[in-house]
Amino acid sequence: MTPALPALVAASVGMKAILQTSYGDPEQVLAPGELDMPVPGDDNVLIRVRATSVNTPDCIATLGVPYALRLAVGLSGPASAVRGSDVSGVVEAVGARVLDFAPGDEVFGSVWTGGYTRGAQGTFCEYTLVPASQLARKPAHLSFEEAAGAVMSGVTALQAIRDVAGVRAGTRVLINGASGGLGTFSVQIAKALGAVVTGVCSTRNVDLVRSLGADHVIDYTVEDYTKGDERYDVIFDNVMNHPAAASAAVLAPGGLFLPNSIGTNRWVGPIPTLLFAGLFKPKQWRFVEYRPTRQNLESLAALLESGAVRVVIDRTYPLEQAGAAVAHMMSRRARGQIVLQVGEPA
Ligand SMILES: NC(=O)c1ccc[n+]([C@@H]2O[C@H](COP(=O)([O-])OP(=O)(O)OC[C@H]3O[C@@H](n4cnc5c(N)ncnc54)[C@H](OP(=O)(O)O)[C@@H]3O)[C@@H](O)[C@H]2O)c1
Structure with missing residues (x-):
């Protein structure tokens, strides 16, 4: 049986959201506004958002850079007005076919469906709709902020290290960008699987990366891993500041290279890497x-x-400072995750 929608939803009350109408400086183009409350379809869950986090797709869609990606995000401005995809919060209502969540459940998940289509849900707002298939129960000891910060970076790192690279006990793994969102999860997941982990970061982040369990830390301000004598079974490159061939040159025989960054080219971003790999x-x-x-x-x-x-x-x-949060992420200096807290703190 479908739980009755709360009066709040039925009455189509407005909610606070951070809205974007054009590309540009995040502190200029991300502004507080109001939207109608979304109403769940049959397979969706309406979440009262408690926290969300900032990830690279939010930076791309805010700035419209790399420019070539505007073909996907929207030519003159973003196709969808609300940024964000990671979410943690409390179930407010469920669609008719959702049987495994109920109002009041504390959950975390993602609205990401692989694109930026018009009308797509975002999470920089008070309520959002999440497909039930992209939602799980929030670990009880985690804060809403931690749970929201875990979604895109944690799941991508898990897929990369466990599924794509098949890391196991003794695998020698190098993680470039070890102190960022992806990197901090990747170091820990690789260690949990028994790998011998080398993290690459700058001087100020050496202690952090070591505290996450890295066996070796390379400070890129004093040493270039592509010129060293060590060889690695897996290189997970979250920065792409070295030519791919230079990284591949320090793979052990049979090793795997996982390019995983938009890189630094403002015009074409990762497209040359993808083209090269495709051809x-x-x-x-x-x-x-x-x-x-x-x-x-x-x-x-x-x-x-x-x-x-x-x-x-x-x-x-x-939430009101979403522009500053996205600007922080764009600095490429984030240590771990940038999080937005929505509503009153618990
Ligand atoms: N495959 C997917 O579906 C997927 C999903 C999500 C993200 N991604 C990609 O993953 C990449 C990383 O995302 P993220 O969230 O981890 O980024 P991030 O949090 O913005 O990364 C920031 C970190 O990068 C480090 N860094 C900057 N320059 C460096 C360098 N030259 N060498 C080593 N580290 C450096 C910084 O450390 P220092 O301050 O110490 O330099 C900082 O801690 C993005 O490019 C994104 O496109 C892919």
Whole structure:
């Protein structure tokens, strides 16, 4: 039986949201506004958002850079007005076919469906709709902020390290960008699987990366890993500041290279890397396609519950300061995750 929609939804009350109408400086183009409350379809869950986090797709869609990606995001402005895809919060109402969640459940998940289509849900707002298949129960000991910060970075890292690279005990793994959102999860997940982990970061983040369990830390301000004598079974590159061939040159025989960054080119972003891989199909290369399925969220929740993995949060901003939060992420200096807190703190 479908639980009755709360009076709030039925009356189509407005909600606060951060709205974007054009591309530009996040502190200029992301402004508080109001939207109608969404109403769940049959397979959706209406969530009262307690926290969300900032990820690379939010930066791309805010700035419209790399420019070539405007073909996907929207030519003159973003196709959808609300940024954000990670969410944690409390179930407010469920669609007719959703049998495994009920109002009051504390959950975490993602609205990401792989694109930026017109009318797509975002999470920089008070309520959002999440497909039930992309939602899991929030680990009880995690704050809403930690749970929201875990979604895209944690699931992508899990897919990369466990599924794509097949890391196991003794695998020598190098993680470039070890102190960022993806990196902090990747170091811990690789360690949890028994790998010998090398993290690459700058001087100020060496202690952080070591505290996450890295066996070796390379400070890129004093040493270039592509010129060293060490060889690695897996290189997970979240920065792409070295030519792919230079990274691949320090792979052990049979090793795997996982390019995983938009890179630094403002015009074409990752397109040359993708074209090269498409044309030449290098045997050593593997890509990671983010899939926030319930199964992946539950695997991540188990790692978080066991204490093997923790969520590193650089800074939490109130929803109203979403522009400053996205600007922080764009600095490429974030240590772990940038989180937005929605509504009153618990
Ligand atoms: N495959 C997918 O579906 C998927 C999903 C999500 C994200 N991604 C990609 O993953 C990439 C990383 O995302 P993220 O959230 O981890 O980014 P992030 O949090 O913005 O990364 C910031 C970190 O990068 C480090 N960094 C910057 N320059 C570096 C360098 N030259 N060498 C080593 N580290 C450096 C910084 O450390 P320092 O301050 O110490 O330099 C900082 O801690 C993005 O490009 C994104 O496109 C892919």
